[in-house]
Amino acid sequence: MATIPFPKKKVSAAVAHEELAILERTYPHAVTALEYRNPFQLLIAVILSAQCTDARVNMTTPALFAKYPTPHDLAKAPLSDVERIIKSCGFYRAKAKSIVSAARDLAEKHDGHVPKAREDLESLAGVGRKTASVVMSVAFGEAAFAVDTHVFRVAHRLGLTTGKTPLDVEKDVTKIVPREKWRFAHHWLILHGRAICKAPRPLCERCPVSAICPTGKAVLKNKTGKSPRR
C-alpha cells in the first residue's frame, strides 16, 4: 500500500488554528495512556514505550515496579532479571540497560528523584528530547511538546509543518499553539493519530478536520472526485 505523501506547503495560520481548535474540542480530556504513580514510574514507562504500545507497557510495568519500586532498587537490579520482566516490550536488552543506567543516574546524581530540568533529564541514560518532553509535561505540568511518530505524521498531514526532523516539527507547532497548551497539543495529535489519522492510511471520511486538512482534501477528492464540504 503506497504511503500518502505529506503536503509540500504549510497551511495558513488561520487554518492551522482552526485545525487545532477542532482537535482540542475532539479530545478535551486527552491524557497519556501510560499508567504510572510517580515521575520515576512515568520515566521508566516512557523509555519502555519506544517501538511498543502503551497497552503492552502497562501490562509489563506492574511486575517491574513491584520488584524494583525505587530508583535505588532498580539501579541494583541484575540486568538478566530486568530483561526477563520487560521482554515482551521489544528491544528488551537495550531497554533493560537504559532503565537500569537511568535508575543508577537518578540514585547517584539526583538523590533518587526525577529532575524537572530538560538538561538534567536528557543527561540520563536512554532519555532523549522526546522522553524528556513527555516527563516534563506529563509528570510536572511543564510547557513541553513531545514529538513522537504519531505527532510527526499528523502534524505533517495537517500541514502544520514541513519539517524534516522532530525538532523542526516541535518548533513549527509550538509557534502556532499557545505555550500553556503545548502539553495538551501533544495528546491531541497522538490520540488523533491512533484513532483516525492512522499510518499508513488515514480514515479521512471519519475525520472532523477533513474539510480543511490538505491531506484529507486530497484523499477524499481522489475517492469521490469532489472536495469535502465544510
Ligand code: SF4
Ligand atoms: S483529514 Fe485525513 S489526513 Fe487530515 S487529519 Fe484527518 S485523517 Fe488525517
